[in-house]
Amino acid sequence: MKILVCISNVPDTTTKIKLNGDQKSVDMTGVQWVINPWDELALTRAMELKEQSGGKIDKITVITVGEKTVEPTLRKALAVGADNAVRIDTVPTDDYYVAAQIAEYLKKEPYELIITGIESSDYNGSAVGGMLAEFLDAPSISSVSNISFEGDAFVMKKAIDGGNETVTADTPMVAVVQKGIAIDPRIPAMRGIMMARKKPLLVEAPVEIEALTEFVNFEMPKPKPPVKMVDAENVAELFRLLHEEAKVL
Amino acid sequence: MSVLVYTENWDGKFKKSSFELVSYAHAMSGQAGGEAIALTIGEVANEELEKLAQYGATKVLSIVGDAYKEMDAALYAQAVAAAAQANGCEIVLMANNNEGKGIAPRVAVKLKAGLVSGATALAQSFDPFVVRKNVFNGKAIGYQQIKSANKVVTLAQNSFEIMENPVAFVAEIFDADAAESKTNVSAVDKVTDKLLLTDAEIVVSGGRGMKSGDNWGPLEELANVLGAATACSRPVSDEGWRSHEEHVGQTGKIIAPDVYFALGISGAIQHIAGVSSSKVIVAVNTDPEAPVFEAADYGIIGDLKTVLPRMVEEAKAFKANS
Numbered sequence: 001m002k003i004l005v006c007i008s009n010v011p012d013t014t015t016k017i018k019l020n021g022d023q024k025s026v027d028m029t030g031v032q033w034v035i036n037p038w039d040e041l042a043l044t045r046a047m048e049l050k051e052q053s054g055g056k057i058d059k060i061t062v063i064t065v066g067e068k069t070v071e072p073t074l075r076k077a078l079a080v081g082a083d084n085a086v087r088i089d090t091v092p093t094d095d096y097y098v099a100a101q102i103a104e105y106l107k108k109e110p111y112e113l114i115i116t117g118i119e120s121s122d123y124n125g126s127a128v129g130g131m132l133a134e135f136l137d138a139p140s141i142s143s144v145s146n147i148s149f150e151g152d153a154f155v156m157k158k159a160i161d162g163g164n165e166t167v168t169a170d171t172p173m174v175a176v177v178q179k180g181i182a183i184d185p186r187i188p189a190m191r192g193i194m195m196a197r198k199k200p201l202l203v204e205a206p207v208e209i210e211a212l213t214e215f216v217n218f219e220m221p222k223p224k225p226p227v228k229m230v231d232a233e234n235v236a237e238l239f240r241l242l243h244e245e246a247k248v249l
Numbered sequence: 250m251s252v253l254v255y256t257e258n259w260d261g262k263f264k265k266s267s268f269e270l271v272s273y274a275h276a277m278s279g280q281a282g283g284e285a286i287a288l289t290i291g292e293v294a295n296e297e298l299e300k301l302a303q304y305g306a307t308k309v310l311s312i313v314g315d316a317y318k319e320m321d322a323a324l325y326a327q328a329v330a331a332a333a334q335a336n337g338c339e340i341v342l343m344a345n346n347n348e349g350k351g352i353a354p355r356v357a358v359k360l361k362a363g364l365v366s367g368a369t370a371l372a373q374s375f376d377p378f379v380v381r382k383n384v385f386n387g388k389a390i391g392y393q394q395i396k397s398a399n400k401v402v403t404l405a406q407n408s409f410e411i412m413e414n415p416v417a418f419v420a421e422i423f424d425a426d427a428a429e430s431k432t433n434v435s436a437v438d439k440v441t442d443k444l445l446l447t448d449a450e451i452v453v454s455g456g457r458g459m460k461s462g463d464n465w466g467p468l469e470e471l472a473n474v475l476g477a478a479t480a481c482s483r484p485v486s487d488e489g490w491r492s493h494e495e496h497v498g499q500t501g502k503i504i505a506p507d508v509y510f511a512l513g514i515s516g517a518i519q520h521i522a523g524v525s526s527s528k529v530i531v532a533v534n535t536d537p538e539a540p541v542f543e544a545a546d547y548g549i550i551g552d553l554k555t556v557l558p559r560m561v562e563e564a565k566a567f568k569a570n571s
Contacts, residue, residue: 017388130354139431142351163439170431212363212397227542232551235559239567246529248507
């Protein structure tokens with residue numbers, strides 16, 4: 001069995017976002033790039049599954065759509081433990097475009113389980129996993145909070161309102177993972193970093209597909225009015241404000 | 250241009266978020282010179298369906314049948330796409346919640362439609378079709394254009410005021426011709442009597458400043474008095490003081506209540522990312538420099554040991570008078 005983990009290359013969560021002068025794009029100078037946090041947890045879980053499978057899961061591949069500049073992020077994923085990496089060599093213009101590129105790769109190179117994180121922390125799309133599944137006519141399980149490997153099957157816990165469902169699916173399947181999938185991301189060890197340099201990183205040419213959306217401009221959120229302080233001795237005032245001023249109680 | 254709005258139902262009932270969606274669909278179809286047509290999957294009584302007409306849905310389609318007992322995203326997406334096509338809707342709208350995130354991307358591929366996830370306003374323009382959404386977890390706002398003829402939009406919670414727009418409506422059964430499911434649900438584990446965190450209009454949340462898992466009594470009492478759900482920050486669930494189910498933040502649940510009480514929560518950026526869509530944030534913290542006060546609308550500097558019991562008393566007094 002093989003697992004493909006889709007990786008997005010995003011600015012570190014603590015990055016201060018600045019816009020370029022024309023407001024048409026985000027200024028990425030000096031940004032620290034990382035594996036999208038959800039994808040990092042997905043990779044961590046994939047590694048755990050492989051280690052516990054007694055050899056039944058024999059390969060974990062990470063894939064991303066991006067130009068050469070994203071390779072350090074793929075190398076980091078290799079250092080964490082992925083067996084090989086694939087980069088589709090093009091600018092990831094929108095979710096539809098990215099999903100279509102990965103789907104084309106999967107048509108040539110099938111995997112039993114494909115994992116994507118619920119959302120990328122840059123453009124907050126939440127869409128690549130579901131789109132990919134639809135392109136492949138494969139089942140997709142969203143809101144997955146745990147994956148286990150039992151017998152020869154992947155068993156997923158899917159979060160629903162007030163609880164969860166236990167779900168299995170035909171392969172290939174796409175799992176869109178969220179909170180709970182792994183507690184902490186695995187940090188690459190020195191040995192992993194050394195080995196990562198020698199692991200295969202395959203570069204694939206993109207297929208011709210049209211992106212269907214585009215960001216036309218950006219703006220910064222309006223500064224929030226400063227917090228209104230209430231005296232700790234006068235908590236009644238807080239409830240008066242919530243009722244009369246904010247009108248939320 | 251008509252709008253097909255997918256309104257999820259919960260055991261045959263709609264929620265506030267369903268009415269928010271239909272209000273938005275009505276306003277958007279008005280902008281576009283079309284109608285708002287609602288679609289729901291599963292058995293819903295007629296008087297419940299009629300509620301959607303109160304917010305502007307001129308037609309309500311229902312899909313029923315055993316094939317749809319479990320939410321299989323592939324089948325649901327197929328049904329939504331078929332209903333949109335059969336009714337000439339170029340825009341498909343749904344909530345940016347668990348179910349919407351599962352279905353919308355598949356619908357987009359089926360209809361070869363561009364997708365905007367988490368729209369926060371009506372379309373800024375129709376030609377070109379441009380919608381506003383938050384990007385970088387709310388640190389910036391992006392205007393995303395959909396270039397395809399068909400369009401799929403998911404609406405972020407609490408982004409649109411519910412507006413009554415009573416219209417005459419027709420209810421119809423829609424047959425979506427379900428394919429064979431490729432997923433199998435073997436067990437369901439669900440608590441039904443508890444107020445869901447993601448539904449709650451008021452949320453009372455505790456952080457490390459609560460000092461210990463044993464100190465949650467007054468926080469729960471405050472929640473109880475206000476009819477609120479309880480939540481916590483990541484360190485609290487990591488410590489095992491509260492269940493992981495209650496963790497809100499970037500890597501936990503994303504919530505958007507009317508009021509969020511952050512008690513003893515310092516307000517790390519990852520935490521704020523999960524609650525920043527709340528209408529009002531109230532913070533109580535001993536540290537006047539805590540970053541939570543930058544995100545909060547109202548703040549109290551003080552020790553929870555004394556402030557929290559006062560809040561319980563004042564909440565009771567407030568409830569008694571209202």
